[in-house]
Amino acid sequence: MSTIDLPALAAAPAAPITSAGHAQLGLAVLVGIGVIVLLIGSLKLHAFLALTIGSLVLGAVAAAPMDKTITSFTSGLGSTVAGVGVLIALGAILGKLLADSGGADQIVDTILARASDRTMPWAMALIAGIIGLPLFFEVGVVLLIPVVLLVAKRGNHSLMRVGIPALAGLSVMHGLVPPHPGPLAAIDAIDADLGVVLALGVVVAIPTLAIAGPLFGRYAARWVDIAPPEQLTPERPSEELERRPSFAATVSTVLLPVVLMLGKALVDIVVDDPADRVQRVADVVGSPLIALLSAVLVAMFTLGRAAGFRRDRLATTVEKALLPIAGILLIVGAGGGFKQTLVDVGVGRMILDISEDWSISPLLLAWLIAVAIRLATGSATVATISAAGLVAPLAADMSTTHTALLVLAVGAGSLFFSHLNDAGFWLVKEYFGMSVGQTIKTWSLMETIISVVGGGFVLLLSLVL
Known part of the structure; x- marks a missing residue:
């Protein structure tokens, strides 16, 4: 999650900086993330350097010109x-x-x-x-x-x-409750009723927070037992x-x-x-x-x-x-650089193209598209805006209630599994003094629970409303 998602999206180029196909882009994502995990986990390289190198590797495997890859990374870091x-x-x-x-x-x-x-x-x-x-x-x-x-x-x-x-x-x-900027952007894109989204968002948010927060926290505390970082x-x-x-x-x-x-x-x-x-x-x-x-x-x-x-x-x-x-700022900035590199090589567009032919429930489709873009770009707001824009035509024949649920489905999907390409991942990791593995077992899993539980409650409400 990042405060720079909206401007970053607006600044993203209309066309990807590479002509690589979907298979090559998928491979580039896996290799780039794999390099980052290897450098941080096995070689104990500082996360700022690992993210920088991983972004360059991502661009190279995706056959993007190196100068444009560098520009993408530095612009993402800077923003x-x-x-x-x-x-x-x-x-x-x-x-x-x-x-x-x-x-x-x-x-x-x-x-x-x-x-x-x-x-x-x-x-x-x-x-x-x-x-x-x-x-x-x-x-x-x-x-x-x-x-x-x-x-x-x-x-x-x-x-x-x-x-x-x-x-x-x-x-x-x-992800779920306006007047937060993410839900407001989805409401505008889908042309939903803000009051209905707010009311249903609170209904979904309360049990989701209870499950992903205090209840999951019991297990997270057993898996990761750390003291508050002294510094x-x-x-x-x-x-x-x-x-x-x-x-x-x-x-x-x-x-x-x-x-x-x-x-x-x-x-x-x-x-x-x-x-x-x-x-x-x-x-x-x-x-x-x-x-x-x-x-x-x-x-x-x-x-x-x-x-x-x-x-x-x-x-x-x-x-x-x-x-x-100082260290936190550099790591969070490098995470934003990696995210922008993913966006600029066309990974987000790849996910949208692949998902166009899926024949499933509109609410589930909206959730899955937001999940895919979130995993690819690391940005909750980019996932929200992209998915909302893609599924907006589906709201034409929906009731006011189901249109609001479509907004919430997008919001829930946008929170799925925060990982190495999310600046929020590095922010939480550094503030709580955790390793990458510990952050995945706690923060990333918590985000996934919010996404899945929230999406589940949205689908449940669609059956009774």
Whole structure:
């Protein structure tokens, strides 16, 4: 999942950079992914280098000109860092301010005091679902990571036991519930009724989140038993603070970007006029960059000043926040480069061509097409837009309810099995300090459960509605 999917799709060339056939493209995908797995898993090469080499190998096997392959990779890397990098940096600063001021302690202590060991995963899923409704996945991750890591460490909980429900909450919102950008794009392409999609999306999302989050988290914690990574886990403030921010001030600061982005989404729905002044202001204020930047600036007062920080102490906090994320930015960027290389050599188009002659249920077809494009490109939003555009003609004779279910089928399919070509895969891997294999056994499997369970509930609803 990536905040750069929409611009990346718009920037993709109309024609592939190679004339290779479907068989050769399929082989190129397998070889490219195989090289990445070998370099990281067996040779212990840094993921940034492995993704770079794997992208070049992919282009070579697909018979793409090397200069165009390099351009695809670098443009994908650049657009990913442009779209995600600043958000990660701002989120890291906000997280550091939360930690150093004692604000994160305040949140964690309150959660630990009110939630038992049994209810903690459900509490994390609920919090993530609420926060993740209007947010891109990456923004939600950087906002929640400090809380997840601190809850796991302070409460002596398994990291996967509380982390998987939080990730599931963000991911379910990403794929199934408007006003998230993915579902909104599918609603527009298929011309579905937003209110019906929202209502049915919530019906599908609740049981899907319960199964893929707290319930699956039990098994994920058994398979992958890891401690929160020390370099990314916020510590208690090193100095003794005379005071710390109140719980209300801390939560309000964390939710500020959520409120701003949700406000933008609501204005877009109600006004729906790009020339309207209110919508133009909301589009700026509610953009992820401005929303997070506003939260950071507010946090300097509501958190930093409230804890007694002076200007030099605030400057030190910002500087220290940025040091641990350099490696994460490069890896996530390289994952975006690999994804763009796949798109530009024509793998997504190959999947669409192959699927045109399938004679199956429209809802199942929509899910399968989104799954195939997701596996090939690593992008949930590219999968959503491509699949929605392909199956849109099928909605002509559908009822309003089934048209909404078609949107949800596309959304569910777009989340299937996040792997090496997804920037979100590398983001989760690095933030949680896992190996590639551990990330596949937890994050990738969780995404697959969301996709399959969500798709199953969509098909079930189609039989009763």
